[in-house]
Amino acid sequence: MALILADRYPQGYNHKQIGTPPVYTVNRTEVFDTWLAELADLRARAKILVRIRRAERGHFGDVKLLEDGVSEMRIDCGPGYRVYFAREGRTLYLLLCGDNKSTQPADIKHAKTMWSAIREGLS
Known part of the structure; x- marks a missing residue:
């Protein structure tokens, strides 16, 4: 399972031109991408990307803490999309997405398994 580091601002950027500087670094899994x-x-894709951009700046919005350090970011669009993520210090790990209630228990279990594997790789 490979992680892809999100794009960063160039060195010496002017945050007044670009916007608020990021608070969190965002790492995305291949599954998520x-x-x-x-x-x-x-x-829905646009709304999800906007929510991720806001979370990068510390504004998480409608989020629910689940188990084992995994949280779900709830996006009110279409069937009710979810972005499952975890935080470690100032880094967000976007694990996977889900798009309806019927797959939610399996999605949560998969996200917890992914987060456990990532944590093992960090230590």
């Missing part, structure tokens, strides 16, 4: 790239609902 694949799911997002294949999402047909463009409006």
